[in-house]
Amino acid sequence: MPHKIAILGASGYTGAELVRIIATHPAMEIVGLSGDRKAGMEMAEVFPHLRHLTLPALEKIEDMDFSGVELAFCALPHATSQAVIRDLPRNLKVVDLSADFRLRDPAEYEKWYGKPHAAVELQKEAVYGLTEFYRDEIRAARLVAGTGCNAATGQYAIRPLIEASVIDLDDIILDLKAGVSGAGRSLKENLLHAELSGGTHPYSAGGTHRHLGEFDQEFSKLADRPVRIQFTPHLMPFNRGILATVYVKGDPQAVHKALADRYAAEVFLEVLPFGALPSTRSVAGSNFVHIGVSGDRIAGRAIVVAALDNLAKGSSGQAIQNANLMLGIEETAGLMLAPVFP
Amino acid sequence: MPHKIAILGASGYTGAELVRIIATHPAMEIVGLSGDRKAGMEMAEVFPHLRHLTLPALEKIEDMDFSGVELAFCALPHATSQAVIRDLPRNLKVVDLSADFRLRDPAEYEKWYGKPHAAVELQKEAVYGLTEFYRDEIRAARLVAGTGCNAATGQYAIRPLIEASVIDLDDIILDLKAGVSGAGRSLKENLLHAELSGGTHPYSAGGTHRHLGEFDQEFSKLADRPVRIQFTPHLMPFNRGILATVYVKGDPQAVHKALADRYAAEVFLEVLPFGALPSTRSVAGSNFVHIGVSGDRIAGRAIVVAALDNLAKGSSGQAIQNANLMLGIEETAGLMLAPVFP
Amino acid sequence: MPHKIAILGASGYTGAELVRIIATHPAMEIVGLSGDRKAGMEMAEVFPHLRHLTLPALEKIEDMDFSGVELAFCALPHATSQAVIRDLPRNLKVVDLSADFRLRDPAEYEKWYGKPHAAVELQKEAVYGLTEFYRDEIRAARLVAGTGCNAATGQYAIRPLIEASVIDLDDIILDLKAGVSGAGRSLKENLLHAELSGGTHPYSAGGTHRHLGEFDQEFSKLADRPVRIQFTPHLMPFNRGILATVYVKGDPQAVHKALADRYAAEVFLEVLPFGALPSTRSVAGSNFVHIGVSGDRIAGRAIVVAALDNLAKGSSGQAIQNANLMLGIEETAGLMLAPVFP
Amino acid sequence: MPHKIAILGASGYTGAELVRIIATHPAMEIVGLSGDRKAGMEMAEVFPHLRHLTLPALEKIEDMDFSGVELAFCALPHATSQAVIRDLPRNLKVVDLSADFRLRDPAEYEKWYGKPHAAVELQKEAVYGLTEFYRDEIRAARLVAGTGCNAATGQYAIRPLIEASVIDLDDIILDLKAGVSGAGRSLKENLLHAELSGGTHPYSAGGTHRHLGEFDQEFSKLADRPVRIQFTPHLMPFNRGILATVYVKGDPQAVHKALADRYAAEVFLEVLPFGALPSTRSVAGSNFVHIGVSGDRIAGRAIVVAALDNLAKGSSGQAIQNANLMLGIEETAGLMLAPVFP
Structure with missing residues (x-):
């Protein structure tokens, strides 16, 4: 039934x-x-x-x-x-x-x-719906709050680094590239094909994007002290996908290890080999998240790049994953659909 | 097992x-x-x-x-x-x-x-792999030949009209719009993003496209006389999807009825209400075909428009549908994936 | 001054x-x-x-x-x-x-x-603003009516064929691919990037598109008898450019000659060598029109393909060309901007 | 002549x-x-x-x-x-x-x-061809070396900040979004439309991109000490345009003033009002550069965003501007073409 x-x-x-x-x-x-x-x-x-x-x-x-x-x-x-x-x-x-x-x-x-x-x-x-970090609470919850799609992407890249204490908490920069479907079906001039295709621009820069509320809440709770990141989203001329490029100060290998360890048992989170970086195209249409880490020629700097599909793992896929938990169904049920490429 | x-x-x-x-x-x-x-x-x-x-x-x-x-x-x-x-x-x-x-x-x-x-x-x-028209032969076959993706799209629009004798066989024009993934992963200058995006052009015009071999074979066999259509493909700046716009001479309502009747029992073929025409976006990523019919202000002219995903129903989805039959599995197994939009 | x-x-x-x-x-x-x-x-x-x-x-x-x-x-x-x-x-x-x-x-x-x-x-x-066909009247006019952008594209392909009496007037099919900027900056759901990109669909099919009023008026006047064409526009996932694929009955070489002769002295109209067909990308951003002709394997059938930029030659470029004439300026002044590719 | x-x-x-x-x-x-x-x-x-x-x-x-x-x-x-x-x-x-x-x-x-x-x-x-910074040398040169397109974009954003000593030289992060035409017409799998459209990914990350050679040379010379920046380019699914998002430590108003002052007399460099950020779409097809500055909710952080057309101002437009100087022609001759939008 x-x-x-x-x-x-x-x-x-x-x-x-x-x-x-x-x-x-x-x-x-x-x-x-x-x-x-x-x-x-x-x-x-x-x-x-x-x-x-x-x-x-x-x-x-x-x-x-x-x-x-x-x-x-x-x-x-x-x-x-x-x-x-x-x-x-x-x-x-x-x-x-x-x-x-x-x-x-x-x-x-x-x-x-x-x-x-x-x-x-x-x-x-309400329980915060970032499944891999609130699984038990979600299982028991009556009301689960889905995360912002940008907020999910950024947190997948950053949370394990805070948990593992491998980065400087006062210097985290999140440069994000967001596919347009995240803006929904609303009729706005800047969402028209003629306006949006063929180029890019930043929006809600300088600490004004609402998903910062989620970052502040979650990162500060994790670190047990206030954490404020910089966050600049850019509107992309494609429909599905978010790419988060995160600049942190910390040892790149330690950063990679923190992510690989944290997500080793997670079905939907794939940490790429050190040095390999993901593409949004490789997760579009699916509930998967790809995360990669690169070092820099400057010692002590690491770049973490996370990619997911804003409509799927960033929103509706996440919602179904949470619903599965709430209904006592297999967590991955219905969600193993492979990404669609090309 | x-x-x-x-x-x-x-x-x-x-x-x-x-x-x-x-x-x-x-x-x-x-x-x-x-x-x-x-x-x-x-x-x-x-x-x-x-x-x-x-x-x-x-x-x-x-x-x-x-x-x-x-x-x-x-x-x-x-x-x-x-x-x-x-x-x-x-x-x-x-x-x-x-x-x-x-x-x-x-x-x-x-x-x-x-x-x-x-x-x-x-x-x-070899058995010709247009499933809905060669189902019994495919079930018994050892070797099935997948159709051309353009050839499949055109045939879904035209075959029932020949079967039902509702159109003039000497005046069939197929103007086709083909997504670029149909050209495969080969390295050709005209397939580069910089060359292809942002515009369109016809190719293999004038009766030179190889899929005409399939149209000739199949339509002539169906009609029991030689049938030659005009076929002009256009390369489209998107990855998945074929739209076939077919211009025929015949009564539009009879044309619509022939299609609706023929596909009434087919799971993957959706004939839209008379006058509604499909979009490739509504079938991308899936094994479904959408077909619509419009009349024209000129009496006795009908326009049939068929849309499918060249990689799925036009190629790999079709192949799996045929394999299901050959292996004695439920024909639709694995193929009920919904289209991905947006 | x-x-x-x-x-x-x-x-x-x-x-x-x-x-x-x-x-x-x-x-x-x-x-x-x-x-x-x-x-x-x-x-x-x-x-x-x-x-x-x-x-x-x-x-x-x-x-x-x-x-x-x-x-x-x-x-x-x-x-x-x-x-x-x-x-x-x-x-x-x-x-x-x-x-x-x-x-x-x-x-x-x-x-x-x-x-x-x-x-x-x-x-x-008002004088009809298709410059190359109403040049003298435009020069003397106070009020010039710019043509529809689709109407201009179709007429550039078809008018010389009527003038030269090389085609069957009762069987002209215009399958048109229209870039989205032709729909203007209005806020409609189907013009959103998320809805429009990545696919195509026909619209205003079956003889309902308003530009048919212009075709009817102009072709009937030219032919001195009623002429009604079939016209199916398709909305394209790019911003600038219209491609008109015209199916006519007539001798392809005669069709090509009629176009080449008619436009031999026209600066903005380029008739390609027989068999070569144009791309919208080659005219985008400019006032040029490229026209090509192909025969078909079926004798007596010709395909004419015309490409122009709907915002430039199809609208604002045409308007400036007409204004140049009305003001007594060199007709091409300001309009020799080369197309922008890629 | x-x-x-x-x-x-x-x-x-x-x-x-x-x-x-x-x-x-x-x-x-x-x-x-x-x-x-x-x-x-x-x-x-x-x-x-x-x-x-x-x-x-x-x-x-x-x-x-x-x-x-x-x-x-x-x-x-x-x-x-x-x-x-x-x-x-x-x-x-x-x-x-x-x-x-x-x-x-x-x-x-x-x-x-x-x-x-x-x-x-x-x-x-050879004289380095960043016109606005080497104008006199270029005028006298026999051989001018055009800059990298990414290198030009980054330098337009950063050079005035070094000149004016308004930022921390040890913490400059350049997150760059590059249109695909910068990769040229070469036949590479990742440049195919089917591979590139619909998503984004970083490349040459971690301090490996060759344009860093130019940044190192120029910034170190300007600062009279070694300067090493972080630079992560991302390949964008559009043809023309580079957007450089630069994260610096310094007073945002001072950063804005340094840019506005430096470019006040420059025809091709437009510094937007404080807080306004540019789009690549607003410069595509032209020799113009748009630069904007935003502060952040974190005091002492500024974001500089610069946009130009990689083929025009980033390459061929720059080359013509330099040639104009070398030939004793008006510097802006031929280069006042307006951007093409949409």
Whole structure:
């Protein structure tokens, strides 16, 4: 008997990616799909690539019947998410893909998102969804907060270095290259093909990107002292993939060892041989993360490069991995899809 | 017990695509991989996106041990393929992805490929691999010849119209848009990113493209008279996908009905509602074909548009579908992967 | 003394392209720029690639001072254009880049654009802006209507064939591949990079695309009888360029000769040697048109392929070429910029 | 009377870009083009986008007649270049676009390029071609060595900061994003569209990229002490453009002021208002450089981002700017072409 799940906010890219992965998941069945503005439409009209699937039509959340539903993925926009989740049945497990429950401190939430949190109790309850680092808590959780896709990429590269105390905590620079699907399906001029293709530019530079809230929270907790990194994302003319180039001060071999050791038993994390660096193309369409380490001609400097697919491991794949844990399913179920190249 | 298979020519794109799909196939196990120039290398070095898989190293064909192997996929270049397959053990089932066994008439082969066939007996034995039209023969075959990817796309759009006698056989125009991965991994100036991206151009125009040999053979056989179509492929600045725009003379509703009826029971063929036309993006990464029909303001003219992924349904997916039949496995096994969008 | 010109609707792509070309034009000076929603902004904010230029700030049309202005380019949306142009000073020469004055017959306008024309008198006065075919009329005109970019491409390929009576007028098929900048800077889901890149699809198929109004008008006038072509545009994942693949019935050599003869003296029209076919990449960024002709293995069939840059020769370049004529400047002034490749 | 120039190595991208720019240059005339493997061909066959130009056919260098030629651009591969230039007539001015004369120290050349220099005397004579910093020397030079395209981008961002002593010289990190045309027209697997599009990866990381030789030479000379930076280039899925993201320690406002002051009088260098960061799209196709500066939430950290077109300002545009100086022409002649967007 498959576990019955619902997807709230199924008309965006992370919603579609959830459906794509669950399509071949052995133990989940989609019984409800919401899409506010597109309520009444079939998923095949909104996403023609899913037309071979038998799926419920999109409906409004208020019209959804949650009886029998065990878990809901919530792929709604920030702020909307917290209000919706607050009103869901209490016995429903929830994996939220928005930013609403990532930060534990209400003041931090307000600082980065510009308004007070509307569901502070839930915020406290929520478990941070970086699976490989919160596995036990996630298994026991009712509400899991999916991480930011950039935040996940950066943390996969940096967390083991903090844990292993092999780098200078005061000089971490994360130069990130982000595929455009991370910006979602929203209609913005800079996301048009004519504007975006054929070049690149940085955005949210100088310490203003909201995912810094997650970095601050997680790295400071790990280090048991405040850690502030520099983070400059660049918008890339491709759809899927994030590449994080991290500049740290520390012994490159020690850095590599810390990563290799930490991820030795992890199915989805592949640490490349020392000196080899990854490409986003090698993980696109999959739940895998590739991480490489290089030294520099300057002694004591290391470069860590991590690549993942923002829609999959950075968002919907992670969500399903967490849901698997919450439902007591094999953690990797449905997620062993190989990357698509070329 | 999974069926043991080998892949000859695993260092090209169709080879990698076979591995990608078989990675989650429930009933196949890869026990041998050949790659002549890359013999001795691990697949992860040649295709880093496959590094999470446990695979045999690449070896030379002459070093391969075929005992225990039930079926070999042969993803070698034209001409090489026929010589290799001729020398394989006779009890080995073979799905060939090259052009070598597509044409049944040795004279036609020589006309289109410029030299005599080196394995004429095998050429006669081979079954043409367009699954939905040769299913029974494929099930019983030892050697199946995969179709050309353009040839498959065109035939999915046109065959039912010939079968149903709803179009003028002397005026069929196929304007095709082909993603670049169809050209393989060969080093040609016009395949460089700097040359190819950002524009388009026709190639092999005027009745010179080799896939016309397949169209001629198949359409003439179906119609029981010579049929010659016009075919102009255009090279597209994207990696996966073929879009066939077919201009025919006939009643558009009858054309649509012929397609809808013919494919009603086919899992991988989706005929869209009349007037809706497909996008390559909706099938990329999958074994599905989307087909749409439009009328024109000029009465008696119809436009059929078919879209598929050249590496999947147009090549490696088709090959696996055929292998499933040959091995007595469920035809769709391993092939229900949803398209990847965006 | 340069001619003083103004650009109405300078915040769109054709507006920016006018500025780009005029930046190195020897005899034009931009003295006014309008942009309704962006009034008050500097052009460098709207289009950072133009920041090296000294330009007037964007203002509302009603605030513009037209004294001293000799000619206005009007790059406004359909329908807006006719209302604005109706109210401009009568002594101002106008090159309109919208669809508003392309069709001479008010009934045809209403049929294709869905509402009555608001400036019927001007509609009659306007000269159709396909320079190489209306040169004398344009030289004398006060109001010139820029052609549709697809309409220009198709006409360059087809007009000489009608003039020379070398093709069957009842069987002309235009399969067109259109770069996305032709759709402008409007915020539509299907124009997002995540939706558009990596694939293609047809749109406005079956005789519904508005540029058919221009084809009908022009081809019927040329042939002195009604001519209706089939026209299927496809949206391409690149920014600049249109490729028109035209299937006609006629002798290929005669078709080639008709084109070569007709354009022998034209600076911007390059007819390739028989059998060579063009690429959009070879004209991008320029005012040039490349045209090639191929025969087919079926006797009596010819394929004509034309390529141009929709923003340049298909729109803003054409507009400047026409303005040069209207102002008595050398026709090619400012327009000899070479295509940009790669 | 235009200055007669020749281009050696005209069949590569920098050769084509020289021709493109010179096509509208008011004071240069191309009288000779060499292309070894393509000798005998017309430029229009090698680069169809140049077919509107009247150009000499490609010939072998040994067949070229240099009488009357004032200046030669040498766009040959490394190592070839030094041998060819050594044998050119002594009265010929030369702008070399290869790496052969960039490094003044023969030992450094050998270290980075792996073999001894074959024309050490010329190496000493050559002037480094970063125009805005070597203008007077270039004006008087017979042989100018064009800079590396990445080296130019990084230096535009960093040199003024060293000159003004506003940053820590021991902690400069250059994370660079490089369009693929910088890799030239060579047939390499990783430059294929199917391999390159849709993602990104770093290359030559860890202090191994040859352009570090230039950074070392120039920054150390400027600072009058050894300066070693970290430099990680990433290959981008677009054709033109380099974005350099530079992480420095220093006061952001002082950093911005140093750049703004230094480039205040420079035509081609645009320093954006503090906080605004550039895009490669805004300079593509042009000789302009856009530079922006941002602070960080961490005090004392600044981010400098510079963007230029690697084929234009990073290579062929720079070469023409230098040639203008060497020929006594207006420095900006032929180079005011506006960027092409979209």
